[in-house]
Amino acid sequence: MFKTYKFINVVSTTRLMVSNRSxxxxxxxxxxxxxxxxxxxxxxNNTEKDHQNSDNKELRYAVKNLYKHLMYLGRLSFxxxxxxxxxxxxxxxxxxxxxxxxxxxxxxxxxxxxxxxIEALNRLHKxxxxxxxxxxxxxxxxxxxxxxxxxxxxxxxx
Amino acid sequence: MKIFVPVKRVIDYAxxxxxxxxxxxxxxxxxxxxTNPFDEIAIEEAVRLKEKGIAKxxxxxxxxxxxxxxVLRSSLAIGADQGVIxxxxxxxxxxxxxxxxxxxxxxEKPNLxxxxxxxxxxxxxxxxxxxxxxxxxxxATFASKIEISESKDSVKVTREIDGGLETLSMKxxxxxxxxxxxxxxxxxxxxxxMKAKKVQLTTKTPEDLGVQLNENLKIVSxxxxxxxxxxxxxxxxxxxxxxxxxxxxx
Numbered sequence: 574m575f576k577t578y579k580f581i582n583v584v585s586t587t588r589l590m591v592s593n594r595s596x597x598x599x600x601x602x603x604x605x606x607x608x609x610x611x612x613x614x615x616x617x618n619n620t621e622k623d624h625q626n627s628d629n630k631e632l633r634y635a636v637k638n639l640y641k642h643l644m645y646l647g648r649l650s651f652x653x654x655x656x657x658x659x660x661x662x663x664x665x666x667x668x669x670x671x672x673x674x675x676x677x678x679x680x681x682x683x684x685x686x687x688x689x690x691i692e693a694l695n696r697l698h699k700x701x702x703x704x705x706x707x708x709x710x711x712x713x714x715x716x717x718x719x720x721x722x723x724x725x726x727x728x729x730x731x
Numbered sequence: 732m733k734i735f736v737p738v739k740r741v742i743d744y745a746x747x748x749x750x751x752x753x754x755x756x757x758x759x760x761x762x763x764x765x766t767n768p769f770d771e772i773a774i775e776e777a778v779r780l781k782e783k784g785i786a787k788x789x790x791x792x793x794x795x796x797x798x799x800x801x802v803l804r805s806s807l808a809i810g811a812d813q814g815v816i817x818x819x820x821x822x823x824x825x826x827x828x829x830x831x832x833x834x835x836x837x838x839e840k841p842n843l844x845x846x847x848x849x850x851x852x853x854x855x856x857x858x859x860x861x862x863x864x865x866x867x868x869x870x871a872t873f874a875s876k877i878e879i880s881e882s883k884d885s886v887k888v889t890r891e892i893d894g895g896l897e898t899l900s901m902k903x904x905x906x907x908x909x910x911x912x913x914x915x916x917x918x919x920x921x922x923x924x925m926k927a928k929k930v931q932l933t934t935k936t937p938e939d940l941g942v943q944l945n946e947n948l949k950i951v952s953x954x955x956x957x958x959x960x961x962x963x964x965x966x967x968x969x970x971x972x973x974x975x976x977x978x979x980x981x
Contacts, residue, residue, distance in 0.1 A: 707911065719970065
């Protein structure tokens with residue numbers, strides 16, 4: 574439960590941060606983690622739990638970073654932030670209860686894969702739209718694709 | 732070796748645009764703006780040269796209103812070292828840009844100027860050529876491959892021309908303008924974008940450089956292009972195969 578609370582805190586602050594503020598995340602992050610460490614220190618001062626706490630902090634940072642990167646790609650890409658946010662946020666939230674680093678790492682790998690796919694999609698879309706706009710040969714082929722007489726245009730220049 | 736990369740802030744390639752009713756231009760209110768795609772290719776090429784160790788410094792340059800700084804920041808995030816903005820609110824045309832770049836080149840003395848072949852908003856395809864004329868440097872336009880010699884004093888450029896490819900060799904300093912197939916631009920990492928936000932940019936004005944902006948060009952009217960014909964439905968697969976064969980695509 575503690576983990577879910579912290580994640581909601583992180584995600585809501587992320588949405589604030591994603592709008593053009595200078596991302597001095599330490600200010601907002603510390604309040605989040607300090608409430609968490611309060612909970613921890615109130616229980617037995619267990620070194621194993623402290624170790625887990627620092628691991629979880631790194632993982633939390635990585636997750637937040639990937640989410641921010643997805644939003645950045647959304648703003649760049651032709652898909653749009655809203656589309657990406659609608660797809661990504663439910664999936665992030667559904668996994669917010671995980672505590673095992675191994676499981677979290679699997680989710681991180683999957684997110685990195687999705688990020689690569691979005692970048693590739695973007696690249697392809699950009700290349701193809703520029704080619705359609707600027708490549709005269711390509712446009713001619715598109716226009717005359719089904720026409721009977723091709724002998725009019727240069728058959729050498731391809 | 733120092734490389735200059737002029738970049739331009741244009742309407743995003745995927746943004747839907749409308750022509751203003753009075754035909755004076757395109758409606759830019761609330762439309763997404765981004766770096767000119769050909770200039771992104773130029774920045775990518777310059778950063779690759781830096782990563783190979785051939786170039787020491789990549790300077791990104793832009794001209795226009797203050798909002799153009801975002802284009803410099805994204806260039807810095809990709810790997811440029813410095814950002815220079817020539818701040819002016821007056822309309823710019825290729826000759827003014829070439830004159831401003833000429834002044835900057837004469838003071839900073841770069842070895843290479845790489846830029847995109849044209850901007851996707853005005854499609855002038857003139858700045859590189861005019862700059863070469865003003866500086867009296869050799870030029871290679873529509874580059875699809877750039878190779879700097881071992882001795883770093885000459886460059887071999889493969890150009891895309893009607894009917895094929897042409898390879899030119901020229902001494903540095905030179906001007907190269909990039910075509911679509913030169914490389915695939917990278918996406919900046921979030922950490923680099925954050926770092927780029929804190930970098931101090933150099934701001935100049937045309938008055939600082941002592942350049943009189945050319946105001947001889949006036950846009951008379953802007954209209955939508957004629958709808959391209961083409962695109963018809965087929966009934967059988969054989970039709971498609973026959974057409975593909977006719978265009979020697981398969």
